[in-house]
Amino acid sequence: MRNPDLRLTPDSVNVAAKVIDGEAVILDVTRGTYYSMDGAGAVVWTAIEQGHSLREIVAILEQRYEGSTPEFERQVEDLADRLQEEGLVLPAEGAGIAAVQPMPTSGAARQPFIPPALNKYTDMADLLALDPPMPVLGNFEPDA
């Protein structure tokens, strides 16, 4: 990894996020977009919120998922780049980092690793509409 000690922090001015039902939901209200990541992506996002470095995030994934360290490093770095490109996270300044919160180990057997995907949606207004149609399974596709 180019900078394994890099720590990122969510852009708290324009971005709000929550992990719900194992899915990270991230809002960029100023641009009217929202993003979601589940599985390993939600784990990475939580680790970023808690102030872990990229190296520490890789270690967390190694505890939870089956796979090789180079694969985890590549995926974490790619995701970090993408999150920065989308303006969702910023490099954390050393003086401003709160004490890193250790992520609890899952305790369960390691799961197969599915690379994290940052899904982007630009139809936030549609999602917020209060009169959703009767559900049809699988009719919700990300834009990217």
Next chain:
Amino acid sequence: MRTPRPLPDHSRIALTPPAEALLLLVRHDAGSRPGDRLPELLAGEEARSALHSLATRHGVLGTVLGGLHAASLHDPVLASHSRTLLAQRPLIRKQAAMWDLERDRLLRLLDARGLRPMTLKGAALRVSAYADSAQRNFGDVDLLLPESDIDRAASALVAAGYDLGDQAAVARYRRDHFHYRLTNPSGFQVELHWALLPPGSAMGLSPERLLGRSLMLERSGEPAMRIPSAEDMVLHLASQETEDWFSTIRRLVDIDRVVRAEAAFDWGYLRSAATECRMGPVLGFALQLSRRLLATPIPADFIAGLGLSRAARFHLELLDPARAVLTGYSRRRATAPRYLAVWLSPDRSARWRTLRDIATDRFDSFTARAPERAVATPLRGMVILAKLATFWIGLYLRRGVAVVLQSSLGHRGFWNEER
């Protein structure tokens, strides 16, 4: 002592299957009552679709899906029937999470400017009265501030990407309304309230009352939220019923949840506040509906002490109120809100004023007066009153037929208390 008539519970109101399913699923104990008829009521796709439409219309889809999820955990047959409905639950939960995120972002933003608004209605209820945020969906964030802070708050929201509208709209809001409405291109909406009711309302629920008894809800990892006391929440919810005149059950469900969530609910305060705010009849009607439809626990004789006259109770009962709420009667019949406004007036003189406003076409569904409207012509006034009179007489005739036929229509005994 006279033996009270047996109280017909809601199962003796003639309910359609979707309405029966709706009531079972919005109850606080949905999913923990063995033997209810849910699997039978939701056996067909048409029935499930009807329930979905009904829940959406009543604004309780999140509550219904939460109840259905809980019920399905114990009933494999119901779980199988409910699969398509429950497939929407993740979407509803995601919606809820997004609204919560934006609400909290706004609270932080305003707090940074020294402003601590009171969060009202859905944005507060989902945290204080519902077990799960997604069970109480809402379409805007309602915030109450002292009037002296409103413009500063509006400026802060505009700087954060919200749109207040042009100067003419802002001036009109300040003159004729009681909140600003701000929208965000992302779809979020905020209402900044400086009052709780429109100018000219017959009710006297003041923001100072709510702000003076407000509570600070501390939340781990989230900004503290200033909310009304449980009793003031119930008062406010009851006052809001005059917005659409009891055409949905959503606020009744809210009232039920608020009452149940507060272990030390101060009924004495609620009674005195209702009297001071001239809200006794409206509150009494709302609470009785909540009791009848949702078995909300209300102390004996509480509603009787709210000042609803015998004539008012009789005339309200004629409307078959429990079924009227479920069918959205007030939404479909323009005369029904006028009728309700007459019989929910706090006293006789207010009732005459309401009739006068109706006759002069100044009655608005949410305010005693609509000052922008021109006075109705005598002919228009006569037509409006004639429609109201026809509606009124029709209710008398329906009751007369029921008496002659000795029919056990569910609306008789509406005001009986449970034993």
